[in-house]
Amino acid sequence: MNSTFRSLLFWIVIFGVVVLLWQTVQSGTNETQELTFSEFLAAVEDEQVEQVTMKESEIFGRFKGSPQPEGKFDFYTQHPEYPDLTRILYEAEVEISAEKPKDSPLLAIFLTWGPVLLIVGLWIFFMRQFQAGGNKALSFGKSKAKLLNSTGKKVTFDDVAGIEEAKAELAEVVEFLKEPQKFQKLGGKIPKGVLLMGAPGTGKTLLARAIAGEANVPFFSISGSDFVEMFVGVGASRVRDLFDQGKKNAPCIIFIDEIDAVGRHRGAGLGGGHDEREQTLNQLLVEMDGFETNEGVILIAATNRPDVLDPALQRPGRFDRSIVVDRPDINGRVGILRVHTRNVPLETDVDLKVVARGTPGFAGADLANLVNEAALIAARRDKKKVEMEDFEYAKDKVVMGVERKTLMLTDEEKEITAYHEAGHALVAAFTPGTDPLHKVTIIPRGRALGLTMQLPTEDKHSLKKQYVESQIAVLMGGRVAEELTQLDITTGAGNDIVRATEMARQMVCDWGMSELGPLALGAKEEPVFLGRDYTQRSNYSESTAVKIDDAVNRIVNEGLEKARHILTEYRAALERIAHELLDRESLDGHEVYEMIEEVTDLDVMPQSLKIKLEEAAARAEEKSNGHDEDTPVQAAPEPEEPPITGDSLPSPAAS
DSSP states (O other): OHHHHHHHHHHHHHHHHHHHHHHHHHTTTTTOEEOOHHHHHHHHHTTOEEEEEEETTEEEEEETTOOSOTTOOSEEEEOOSOTTHHHHHHHTTOEEEEOOOOOOHHHHHHHHHHHHHHHHHHHHHHHHHTOBTTBOTTOTTSOOOEEOOTTSOOOOGGGOOSOHHHHHHHHHHHHHHHOHHHHHTTTOOOOSEEEEEOOTTSSHHHHHHHHHHHHOSOEEEEEGGGTOOSSTTHHHHHHHHHHHHHHHTOSEEEEEESGGGTOBOTTOSTTOOOHHHHHHHHHHHHHHSSSSOOTTEEEEEEESOGGGBOHHHHSTTTSOEEEEOOOOOHHHHHHHHHHHTTTSOBOTTOOHHHHHHTOTTOOHHHHHHHHHHHHHHHHHTTOSSBOHHHHHHHHHHHHHOOBOTTOOOOHHHHHHHHHHHHHHHHHHHHSTTOOOEEEEEOSOBTTBSOEEEEOOSSOOSSOOHHHHHHHHHHHHHHHHHHHHHSSSOOGGGHHHHHHHHHHHHHHHHTSOOSTTOSOOOSOOOOOGGGTOOSSOOOSSOHHHHHHHHHHHHHHHHHHHHHHHHHHHHTHHHHHHHHHHHHHHSEEEHHHHHHHHHHHHOOOOSOHHHHHHHHHHHHHHHHHHTTOOTTSOOOOSOOTTSOOOOOOOOOOOEEO
16 A cells, blocks of 8 residues: 555656646746847837837737736847847837846746656656565565465365375374474484375475474475576576575575476477576585585475476475375375365265265366365355265366357257267276266366266276276267167267277277287387487387277277177167257266166166166155254264275266
8 A cells, every 4th residue: 555655646746747747837938929130120110019028039018008017018029139128128118127037936947857857757657667565676686485474264174084004194294393302312304395186286386385484494496487587697696595595594494386397307399498597407406415504404396297306305304205196096185075075064974975976087186176166066056065966067068068058950960969979888887897977968077079978986096908998888878879779870889999990999009919929119208308219119119009000999899789789689678868968968877777677678777877876765754754954964084994995097988
């Protein structure tokens, strides 16, 4: 507010100066007629002039009978050296007066120094606009690190869940800062640097904020991009200033987010290195572990691209610990959901374990977004508590995309999409080793006209050959369904074909799941900016390339034939599912299994889905028996429940 007031006052002064100058210039010319000297003499001879005032080379005068008030003039003129002028005026009985110009001293000073002061004032004003965060306008070499305010809202380890191993490693750093003698008596030294590596959204920055809240020591936070400027040497100067501040406040923690912006491999890239970034990196290496020791200064850095960092930056003595912050498993997801639902009123039917099981592959940020979306949906529907259906709707929105209700499909397109998705669903139901069906819909979502979504019953860390072959068959189910029920095929299977081909090529080239044997036949891809070869070279002969193509073709066609056999044998079930999709647009997984069982008299529903339905029925019965809905119920599993293991991404077959 104070800065705004000063800026406003400055512009008011500027406006006043301009107005004053304008009035000064115009004061002598307003309503005053300018005459030539000849016209002036003619007016004198005609006895029209009553009074004149001479000011150096100017003559100001009044006509006889002038309406101008006293002190104002009707005309003015410039007179040359004319010796008879005084005589002519005297003979014409004109009142003559001479006056020396009486300019105000203050006005003269202002007119002399005003422009200079104006320029200086404008320079000061614009320089202040360049100030940011208290830095001076020209202080390029000063660090932009922010010292965390101890009075603000603190984040502690209780607010971090799902990454227990990383928390344990960092908790030891916090303990060392609190009780250094406990480790020093055995000869232990405090780690100089901790590198947090992980995918975006896994909680690296949140962990750093938790360390700041737990350690109770000065905490400096800065981004890697804040070091790099257009001026060479500025980044290195900022690194020196940052560590100087750290030494003055030791013991302290310095957190550099996205350190890959300044710590990339030196001398890399097609166009050579980046001189400013490399100088900054060199200074950072020296400050972390050079001739001078920075005792008590711990550097914590975060990146999601550890592969591009310079090797000298990652060695022990600089970053002594490299902590992988991975995506959470199902138990970690339950813990994260508990943290994010602390302040969210939940209905009794909400089971966080079910939500966690239905969100494999979600990072902490994804789960936070899921909880927020569910709360927004419940608020939009004027509910007092968030229900399970809100979480399901939010999950579909996050995983499958927003419903495109404005996209109008023709009846023919809807029919083709219904048979296509029914083909995916039916093949998934009869193919062993696949994930259970979660939902089938022909409502356009994202870029897909329809979608068949499968969710695993348990987390997977490795894929079996049967599972991959089954996924290829499921992907081919949509194309086969179109061939069996339509007069012509469509482009709807384009994405399915791309994914199936990619899976088959990985089986052959990367995973050794073909007759070519356990050979790595894929070219190792390296990022171009690391200075490696721009073009990729194949590590196999042309004859081997033909064998690879034949093996990929065989795997995809086997999946195609498997899908064709299932859809041909159970054509009636395909028709039933497609008709139900045309009527209802969306079907849950258990509904699809029930339709198949009604038509084929076969037991195809997975046991895990049966258990899930029984649990849902039990909760509904408990609620209908008079359970107090106003009593908050924590539906998440209790800590003493046995852990659930594994992880995998959801496998939607989109078209």
